[in-house]
Amino acid sequence: MTVTHALETDVLRRQDPELADVLLGERERQATTLQLIAAENFTSPAVLAALGSxxxxxxxxxxxxxxxxxxxxxxxxxxxxxxxxxxxxxxxxxxxxxxxxxxxxxxxxxxxxxxxxxxxxxxxxxxxxxxxxxxxxxxxxxxxxxxxxxxxxxxxxxxxxxxxxxxxxxxxxxxxxxxxxxxxxxxxxxxxxxxxxxxxxxxxxxxxxxxxxxxxxxxxxxxxxxxxxxxxxxxxxxxxxxxxxxxxxxxxxxxxxxxxxxxxxxxxxxxxxxxxxxxxxATEAFAAYAHRVVANARALAAALAAEGLAVVTGGTDTHLITADPAPLGVDGRTARGRLAAAGMVLDCCALPHADARGLRLGTAAVTTQGMGEREMPVVAGLMAGVLRGRAEPARVREDVRELTAAFPPYPR
Ligand SMILES: Cc1ncc(COP(=O)(O)O)c(C=O)c1O
Structure with a gap:
């Protein structure tokens, strides 16, 4: 029985409502914010089922x-x-x-x-x-x-x-x-x-x-x-x-x-x-997914560069992008905080040959939820608006909610 299934059947909610609320809260957080941490993804319901077995x-x-x-x-x-x-x-x-x-x-x-x-x-x-x-x-x-x-x-x-x-x-x-x-x-x-x-x-x-x-x-x-x-x-x-x-x-x-x-x-x-x-x-569907992850990362890296961020190595071969937000007037730590307030979750990382920290983000999770190269400039635009201080994080949070609603990671 997966956790989500347990919640759906109210087992956990009846036995331990406090913890059930925590799990539901996390499911909601994952579904309504943008998961741009390069090391994260959404496992399939089958993987969750085995984990909860x-x-x-x-x-x-x-x-x-x-x-x-x-x-x-x-x-x-x-x-x-x-x-x-x-x-x-x-x-x-x-x-x-x-x-x-x-x-x-x-x-x-x-x-x-x-x-x-x-x-x-x-x-x-x-x-x-x-x-x-x-x-x-x-x-x-x-x-x-x-x-x-x-x-x-x-x-x-x-x-x-x-x-x-x-x-x-x-x-x-x-x-x-x-x-x-x-x-x-x-x-x-x-x-x-x-x-x-x-x-x-x-x-x-x-x-x-x-x-x-x-x-x-x-x-x-x-x-x-x-x-x-x-x-x-x-x-x-x-x-x-x-x-x-x-x-x-x-x-x-x-x-x-x-x-x-x-x-x-x-x-x-x-x-x-x-x-x-x-x-x-091992499926063809996964191979197509892996290639889409890279295509999305390339598109996102190009869009971030067009928005003015300094993308390390000028792009990416993988799912992962490292970028310095300094040209937009913020350091990595401040950037991560502002983006989090707007519902965009990513990491800071060391920048080679620099004292300041940069941003590390990836496209594995957003690709799993079905976003494609069309959505990547939208994501970059939302990020840049917040980083430049032109858009209120609370208002961008609503745009993020709207975007993620169109790509639910798990069936509602
Ligand atoms: C290159 C590399 N090695 C090791 C690890 C450690 O993995 P874990 O967090 O599962 O211990 C990571 C995690 O991100 C990694 O990126």
């Missing part, structure tokens, strides 16, 4: 056929389905679908390949690296010696010469390619070549683009990386969670790095929901 009750430490708990025969079927579907979808020899999150997947990848104190080369955090790529407040920065590569100050594109030079100088044990904010494709063949030259493992943290990869709208890291880490909840449109793909030779190390090294019992309801999402992502 009785598999949530099941303890299943271990892997199919080798569990520490009894009664896992049905849970095993769910996990095998998820694993097989992930392998088919991404052409991988091995898939681990137990990682609780993207961060857990990265932790497990490091645990499989590295020892504390090893040197790792990754995109520097101010240039778009994730916390798990060496932040001092994260396990990664505490346990490993991270060296950061960056993007070119002029173009905003990755500085490949710097990547090669740093790899030669520091001889890292692993190179990580992946970002929370870089809007362009990573050249996985290039990173493989550098990794081979210096004898490093290549870890692709494809948390963001993996859904585009599934839909054939972005290049796949699978043929190049030793380990691919991913989230299942961004463009991929699955439940909140992580996934790891690798070749057969690393399968045992990766599985042991997830359980028992970094995690306990698998979350079987989430794994079932991942299986549903992988099934959905």
């Amino acid at each position: 009785t598999l949530a009750n099941k303890y299943a430490e271990g892997y199919p056929g080798a569990r520490h708990h009894g009664g896992c025969e049905i849970a095993d079927v769910a996990e095998r389905l998820a694993v097989e579907r992930a392998k088919d979808l991404f052409g991988a020899e091995h898939a681990n679908v137990q990682a609780h999150s993207g961060s857990s997947a990265v932790l497990a990848a490091y645990a499989a390949l590295l020892r504390p104190g090893d040197t790792v080369l990754a995109l520097a955090l101010p240039h778009g690296g994730h916390l798990t790529h060496g932040s001092p407040v994260n396990f990664s920065g505490r346990w490993f010696d991270f060296v950061g590569y960056g993007v070119d100050a002029e173009s905003g594109f990755l500085d490949h010469d710097q990547v090669r030079a740093l790899a030669r100088a520091h001889r890292p044990k692993a190179i990580v390619c992946g970002s929370i904010a870089y809007p362009r494709h990573f050249d996985y063949a290039f990173f493989r070549e550098v990794a081979d030259e210096v004898g490093a493992y290549l870890i692709a943290d494809a948390a963001h683009p993996i859904g585009l990869v599934a839909g054939g709208a972005a290049p796949s890291p699978v043929p190049y990386a030793d380990i691919v880490c991913a989230t299942t909840h961004k463009v991929l449109r699955g439940p909140r969670g992580g996934m790891i793909l690798c070749g057969a030779e690393l399968a045992g190390r990766v599985d042991r790095a997830v359980f028992p090294f970094t995690q306990g019992g698998a979350q079987m309801h989430t794994i079932a929901a991942k299986a549903v999402a992988f099934g959905e992502a």
Whole structure:
């Protein structure tokens, strides 16, 4: 029974009206504001159904056929389905679908390949690296010696010469390619070549683009990386969670790095929901969706640039746009607050080679709810009006309500 179904049948409302109101409030918020956070999406009712299923009750430490708990025969079927579907979808020899999150997947990848104190080369955090790529407040920065590569100050594109030079100088044990904010494709063949030259493992943290990869709208890291880490909840449109793909030779190390090294019992309801999402992502409809996500992001980036924002790298290859609102007279933090007041929800992010923060937004969710290239200039116009201070956020909030009403993410 999904939460929405439970609410519709009044089960939760009767038992716990306080919490039911919270869930209804969130459903209303998601439906009536613009979800422009690049890492979010609307899962299908089928994914929500699996998440709200009785598999949530099941303890299943271990892997199919080798569990520490009894009664896992049905849970095993769910996990095998998820694993097989992930392998088919991404052409991988091995898939681990137990990682609780993207961060857990990265932790497990490091645990499989590295020892504390090893040197790792990754995109520097101010240039778009994730916390798990060496932040001092994260396990990664505490346990490993991270060296950061960056993007070119002029173009905003990755500085490949710097990547090669740093790899030669520091001889890292692993190179990580992946970002929370870089809007362009990573050249996985290039990173493989550098990794081979210096004898490093290549870890692709494809948390963001993996859904585009599934839909054939972005290049796949699978043929190049030793380990691919991913989230299942961004463009991929699955439940909140992580996934790891690798070749057969690393399968045992990766599985042991997830359980028992970094995690306990698998979350079987989430794994079932991942299986549903992988099934959905293998369809032609999903491939068309993934391509529409990119087309919408390109249209939105162009419209934002036309409105005067400084779009990093001048555009995007993906679902993700990074932009500096400074030319409109606001910094990223102020911009995010004003936009939120107008019903447009997005993130701030670091801007490479700048002190001020910028904006990061994406088109995965608005595309799922059916918006297209026609709506993107409308969204950019609403944003620019608020950022320039020409339009009252409260009035724009009504325009946003009208726009979203035409594209309900879930049946009313
Ligand atoms: C590149 C990258 N790695 C790792 C993560 C971590 O994922 P999670 O929030 O599920 O831990 C993210 C999340 O946005 C990400 O973008």
